[in-house]
Amino acid sequence: MTKKSLFLIFILYNFIPASNYLSGQENLTPNVSESTPYPSIAGMGFSLFPGLFFHGSGHYLTGEKKTGKNIFWIGNISLLSLLGSSVIYGASGAASILSPVMIPLIFFSASTYLISWVADFSGTAGLSKILKEDNPYTYKTLKLSYTQKNDHQTPYKNFYGISGQLSHGNHYLTLNFEQEFLNRYQKYNLIYGYLIWKTPYTDLYLVPDFSYERSYEKFSISRGLGKFYFILNLQWIGESLKNIYIENILGYGKYWYHFNTVNYFNDFNQTSLFISQGIRVSIKNFINVGTSIARTNSDLIGSSGFFILYYRAYTELIYKKIVTSLEYKAGKGSSFSISTGIKI
Amino acid sequence: MKKLIYLSILFLTNCLATPEGPSPYMDSTGEMEYQQVFIKVSYGTLKENNNLLVSNIQTPNVQIYLHSLNANPVDLNFLFNNMRGNYIPTLQPARGIISQSGNPKSYYYFIQINPGEEVTINLISFNATSAYNFGVVGDIQSNNTIGELIAASASMHNLDFFIITGDYVSQATETEYQWAFLLSENNFSMPVYTIMGNHDASIGGGNGYYLFRQYFGRTNYAFSHNEDLFLFLDSSQQNISESVYGFAQLSLSQNLRNKFIFMHIPPFDQDGTRANGFSSDFQAARFINMVKNNNGDIIFSGHIHTYQNFIVSNIRTIVIGTGGGLPMRFDGVGFQYLITHVDSSGNASIEIIPIAPN
Numbered sequence: 001m002t003k004k005s006l007f008l009i010f011i012l013y014n015f016i017p018a019s020n021y022l023s024g025q026e027n028l029t030p031n032v033s034e035s036t037p038y039p040s041i042a043g044m045g046f047s048l049f050p051g052l053f054f055h056g057s058g059h060y061l062t063g064e065k066k067t068g069k070n071i072f073w074i075g076n077i078s079l080l081s082l083l084g085s086s087v088i089y090g091a092s093g094a095a096s097i098l099s100p101v102m103i104p105l106i107f108f109s110a111s112t113y114l115i116s117w118v119a120d121f122s123g124t125a126g127l128s129k130i131l132k133e134d135n136p137y138t139y140k141t142l143k144l145s146y147t148q149k150n151d152h153q154t155p156y157k158n159f160y161g162i163s164g165q166l167s168h169g170n171h172y173l174t175l176n177f178e179q180e181f182l183n184r185y186q187k188y189n190l191i192y193g194y195l196i197w198k199t200p201y202t203d204l205y206l207v208p209d210f211s212y213e214r215s216y217e218k219f220s221i222s223r224g225l226g227k228f229y230f231i232l233n234l235q236w237i238g239e240s241l242k243n244i245y246i247e248n249i250l251g252y253g254k255y256w257y258h259f260n261t262v263n264y265f266n267d268f269n270q271t272s273l274f275i276s277q278g279i280r281v282s283i284k285n286f287i288n289v290g291t292s293i294a295r296t297n298s299d300l301i302g303s304s305g306f307f308i309l310y311y312r313a314y315t316e317l318i319y320k321k322i323v324t325s326l327e328y329k330a331g332k333g334s335s336f337s338i339s340t341g342i343k344i
Numbered sequence: 345m346k347k348l349i350y351l352s353i354l355f356l357t358n359c360l361a362t363p364e365g366p367s368p369y370m371d372s373t374g375e376m377e378y379q380q381v382f383i384k385v386s387y388g389t390l391k392e393n394n395n396l397l398v399s400n401i402q403t404p405n406v407q408i409y410l411h412s413l414n415a416n417p418v419d420l421n422f423l424f425n426n427m428r429g430n431y432i433p434t435l436q437p438a439r440g441i442i443s444q445s446g447n448p449k450s451y452y453y454f455i456q457i458n459p460g461e462e463v464t465i466n467l468i469s470f471n472a473t474s475a476y477n478f479g480v481v482g483d484i485q486s487n488n489t490i491g492e493l494i495a496a497s498a499s500m501h502n503l504d505f506f507i508i509t510g511d512y513v514s515q516a517t518e519t520e521y522q523w524a525f526l527l528s529e530n531n532f533s534m535p536v537y538t539i540m541g542n543h544d545a546s547i548g549g550g551n552g553y554y555l556f557r558q559y560f561g562r563t564n565y566a567f568s569h570n571e572d573l574f575l576f577l578d579s580s581q582q583n584i585s586e587s588v589y590g591f592a593q594l595s596l597s598q599n600l601r602n603k604f605i606f607m608h609i610p611p612f613d614q615d616g617t618r619a620n621g622f623s624s625d626f627q628a629a630r631f632i633n634m635v636k637n638n639n640g641d642i643i644f645s646g647h648i649h650t651y652q653n654f655i656v657s658n659i660r661t662i663v664i665g666t667g668g669g670l671p672m673r674f675d676g677v678g679f680q681y682l683i684t685h686v687d688s689s690g691n692a693s694i695e696i697i698p699i700a701p702n
Contacts, residue, residue, distance in 0.1 A: 093672035099618040153583040259657035270616025302623030
């Protein structure tokens with residue numbers, strides 16, 4: 001299998017849902033029924049068994065056959081993709097030439113397989129009944145944060161920060177600043193997002209992401225990544241999954257490491273890859289919840305394993321214009337962050 | 345095809361299951377109490393077997409510290425393994441009797457210690473010469489065929505010692521550790537010093553960390569040889585812990601000629617997309633910065649089953665994970681090890697020794 005064909009499979013794999021929808025329906029405002037038979041104890045039970053092995057069983061065995069079949073096929077295609085890509089990449093001895101394509105393919109296959117099961121369970125639990133449509137990239141916020149990082153390799157533990165987001169039309173801009181309590185570390189981050197493609201159930205953002213980290217030990221890192229945020233409302237699969245959002249992020253770019261020498265941009269640099277997939281939901285009126293798995297080595301705390309993964313979970317409470325967020329990350333180490341501010 | 349699938353699944357499951365464990369921390373080993381005598385071998389293992397105190401020596405020079413709390417004189421019989429063959433070790437101060445056993449790399453040592461006596465002896469396994477050379481390879485991963493070929497080739501090159509940059513074993517079972525120990529002792533004609541890799545630390549659980557200490561000794565240590573520093577660090581968890589970082593900084597701050605660092609997982613993978621170095625690139629940069637500030641020279645590592653030789657801000661990183669683990673394809677590298685030649689002026693050069701194509 002050539003590199004080109006593998007890349008094509010990867011692209012198709014991510015975009016088939018959207019293209020299928022577009023071919024069947026041109027209307028950008030879908031007219032769908034709100035009625036589903038969920039929550040269902042039996043459905044949740046079936047999603048556990050045999051649903052752990054046959055994803056979609058919860059829906060299928062409680063009458064939502066079409067949704068169940070969709071979940072089943074998504075789960076199984078992901079599993080096949082995971083096995084195929086793992087065998088190819090494993091047999092290649094993690095060959096450099098295959099990494100830019102095979103690593104995202106393995107990652108997205110595994111996480112989509114996991115999400116297909118979560119979708120079955122969440123749908124039969126009637127989660128969508130309490131959810132609303134939401135897009136956090138349209139928020140305007142200003143927040144202050146405190147973060148504690150625990151990792152046996154870093155002397156930096158406590159941080160404060162400020163972050164702000166502006167949005168207008170198809171654009172958003174996020175600025176983040178983080179500083180260690182004893183001023184030994186700072187990080188600046190600028191993210192600009194532009195909505196380049198939208199369908200009723202999908203959003204695709206092009207997101208240039210720049211950051212700069214510096215240490216009092218006189219070295220620093222500059223990063224520039226071009227990311228794609230592909231966001232899918234699982235209502236595409238079935239009505240019972242309405243407003244459960246899957247966020248796929250794929251980014252390629254470059255990191256520059258500066259070691260206080262005259263060769264500021266020539267000390268060392270590398271191409272880099274960022275991948276993330278997660279679920280987020282907005283519970284009516286007051287709370288956003290999300291969880292994701294990301295592959296990157298660009299955090300201060302280490303990621304875990306050969307695939308350098310970290311797990312992230314967050315919740316955001318919104319009361320009138322006050323927004324308070326809690327975030328937890330775990331990889332090789334862990335971090336806990338609390339932030340509060342205003343939402344305009 | 346079946347074998348290919350098996351190997352690839354094995355590879356992925358092994359790679360995914362990098363365990364957390366106590367290994368990144370500073371450890372002590374090579375000490376015990378025997379007949380009310382406290383015994384410590386500074387760099388090496390120590391265990392008692394039928395009244396024989398058996399030790400695998402981990403550096404060219406070790407200190408043997410003895411403190412007797414016994415009311416009577418005690419006879420101590422040591423067996424030191426992993427010494428330089430065809431070289432009679434010296435003792436400073438001269439105390440006790442040393443004699444060679446059947447294996448040219450093993451020596452018996454007898455000493456009688458008196459009540460309340462406290463003795464420190466320097467055991468010099470072999471002296472440095474003005475020019476010397478040493479071999480390096482990583483990731484043999486219990487591949488007996490390639491391991492034996494490397495040992496045979498290294499033995500022909502009259503090396504001062506050989507360094508395994510981790511992943512000597514694959515599944516970290518006691519059987520594999522026994523095999524690795526015997527390969528070092530019987531097939532390599534020179535001392536073999538090893539560091540811990542993620543496979544050595546146990547893939548998928550187990551007690552690899554303790555087996556490593558039992559068979560090879562410390563997981564973080566350093567010695568000087570002919571004015572050059574040899575620093576061995578445990579990066580098997582894809583990082584250097586704060587305590588080990590401090591040890592590394594202290595070791596590197598010494599005023600020595602060349603400073604060679606050995607670790608299993610390199611700070612950076614040359615392929616940033618795969619990023620098979622430290623799990624945090626900030627921590628990798630911090631480590632490199634510290635090495636640079638202390639005039640480090642070369643970082644030798646393994647983990648990635650290919651050969652890489654690149655420079656990060658004046659610090660050369662050499663990856664030589666080509667000792668027998670499933671080789672990386674499409675890189676044209678195959679199985680190989682390297683010899684570092686250090687001339688009398690201290691200039692180091694690298695020679696690649698091919699063993700087999702992949």
